[in-house]
Structures are given as structure tokens and as C-alpha cells.
Amino acid sequence: MGTAKSPDMSPPVDEKRASFEREALVHLDVLYRVGLRLTGNPADADDLVQETMLKAYRAWDQYEKGTNARAWLLTILRHAFINEYRRRTRHPETVDVDTIEPYAVFSEVQDEDPQGAFFDRIVDDEVLRAIDGLPEAFRETLVLSDVEGLSYQEIAGILEVPVGTVKSRLFRARHLLQKKLYEYAVEMGYIKGSPA
Amino acid sequence: MNCRECVEHLYEFLDRELTPDLEREIRAHLEDCPPCGEQFDFEELYLRFLRARCRTQGAPADLKRRVLRELFGE
Numbered sequence: 213m214g215t216a217k218s219p220d221m222s223p224p225v226d227e228k229r230a231s232f233e234r235e236a237l238v239h240l241d242v243l244y245r246v247g248l249r250l251t252g253n254p255a256d257a258d259d260l261v262q263e264t265m266l267k268a269y270r271a272w273d274q275y276e277k278g279t280n281a282r283a284w285l286l287t288i289l290r291h292a293f294i295n296e297y298r299r300r301t302r303h304p305e306t307v308d309v310d311t312i313e314p315y316a317v318f319s320e321v322q323d324e325d326p327q328g329a330f331f332d333r334i335v336d337d338e339v340l341r342a343i344d345g346l347p348e349a350f351r352e353t354l355v356l357s358d359v360e361g362l363s364y365q366e367i368a369g370i371l372e373v374p375v376g377t378v379k380s381r382l383f384r385a386r387h388l389l390q391k392k393l394y395e396y397a398v399e400m401g402y403i404k405g406s407p408a
Numbered sequence: 409m410n411c412r413e414c415v416e417h418l419y420e421f422l423d424r425e426l427t428p429d430l431e432r433e434i435r436a437h438l439e440d441c442p443p444c445g446e447q448f449d450f451e452e453l454y455l456r457f458l459r460a461r462c463r464t465q466g467a468p469a470d471l472k473r474r475v476l477r478e479l480f481g482e
């Protein structure tokens with residue numbers, strides 16, 4: 213068997229590495245942010261991302277180049293999280309997220325602050341803390357959509373749920389988070405508001 | 409299109425997930441209906457705010473080095 217050319221379909225190592233760097237490693241920030249919101253702490257997020265990259269590199273030949281590496285990687289990350297981290301990092305969900313009623317902050321603030329200027333006074337850490345307090349099914353949907361900008365279809369593929377479920381969870385997640393942030397803003401005196 | 413129908417599609421509109429026809433109908437309603445317009449603006453600002461607050465953080469430099477070392481022995 214010759215060594216100059218690959219006898220099978222797998223590309224030479226250099227090529228594999230180059231395409232992996234070009235298409236997968238560029239998503240490290242996305243994977244880390246999503247990993248951090250899933251695990252809830254930087255050390256576990258580091259491990260989760262590292263493991264995701266290893267799994268992805270091993271399976272790289274199966275990935276159809278130039279399609280959607282970000283969604284492919286996020287699917288691997290989520291599976292790794294469910295299989296190895298969820299049990300020890302977070303407690304299983306005890307609420308049925310699909311029955312949580314939406315709550316519209318806009319109707320509370322439309323007279324006092326219809327432009328939502330109070331949002332601007334809430335700092336990064338407070339927003340992230342509020343996101344971390346969401347039920348997991350809401351948190352993962354919201355992070356994929358509102359932080360990373362994935363489409364409903366992409367999110368449905370990663371979470372393995374119908375697009376309709378993505379829509380309804382996103383709607384409820386956004387409102388629940390908005391309510392938390394509004395209550396925080398009232399507490400801090402950023403807005404007078406009325407008790408929610 | 410009435411206000412209730414319009415608001416039902418609020419997030420799909422902001423997420424650019426609607427068909428062009430429905431998007432046009434919503435736009436037309438928003439032009440004629442300042443209260444709906446205000447609500448859409450509020451939610452749009454909220455989503456923009458979320459994104460701005462949550463994307464400042466990236467992977468630590470050390471993690472990238474760790475991944476490269478693990479994958480390519482560097």
C-alpha cells in the first residue's frame with residue numbers, strides 16, 4: 213500500500229486539520245458560551261467544550277463540509293452535556309415548562325418607560341444570572357436563539373423537538389426572563405413600576 | 409389584520425421567521441397602529457439588549473490552547 217496517497221476516502225491529516233480549524237475551531241466562543249449556560253460554571257464548561265472538540269475531530273470525516281458546522285458542533289455539545297454533565301451539575305427539571313404562563317412586561321411599563329430604558333441599566337452579570345435561573349429547556353432555547361442567533365429550524369434540530377415547541381418555549385422563556393429583569397429593575401429603583 | 413393577530417406573530421416577525429407575505433401584512437399593520445408599533449419596538453430593544461449583554465464573553469485563551477494541545481499535540 214502506497215503512502216503518498218490515501219487509499220480510502222479519508223483526507224490527509226494536514227487537510228483534515230486545516231478544515232477543522234477553518235470550520236470548527238472558529239466556533240469555540242459559541243460553544244463556550246452555550247456550555248457555560250448549560251453547566252453553570254467555567255470549569256465544567258471548559259471540560260465540556262474540550263470533550264466536544266475531541267468528539268467532533270474524531271467524527272470530522274462524517275461531517276459534510278461547508279454545511280452547518282456550528283449546529284453540528286452544538287448538537288455534539290448538547291449530547292455530551294446530557295450524557296455526562298447534567299446529572300451532576302444540575303437537578304432534573306421539576307416544572308413542566310410548557311405550562312408556564314407568559315407574562316407581558318410591556319403592559320406594565322408602557323406608560324412609564326415604553327422604550328425599555330430600564331434594561332440599559334442592568335449589567336451583564338445580572339442578565340446572565342437571570343438566564344441561569346431559567347428552567348433548562350427555556351435556558352437552552354433562549355441562549356441558542358437570543359445569544360447565538362440560530363434559526364428556529366436549527367434550534368429544533370439541535371434540541372430534537374418540533375419547530376412549534378421551539379417557538380412556544382422561546383416565547384415563554386423571553387417573557388419569563390423579561391419578568392425577572394423587570395422585577396430586578398423595580399427592586400433596584402431603575403423603574404418605579406407596579407408589583408408584578 | 410387586527411392587533412391580536414399582529415401581536416401573535418411578534419417574535420416570529422422580529423426573528424425574521426415569517427413568510428414575505430405575512431411579514432408585509434405585519435409591516436402594514438404596524439404603520440397604521442402606533443400602539444402595536446410601540447410594543448414591537450419595546451420587544452426588539454429587549455432582544456437587542458439581551459444579545460449585547462450576553463455576547464461579551466468568549467472562550468478563555470487557555471481553553472483554546474488546551475484544545476489545540478489535545479487535538480494536535482501542540
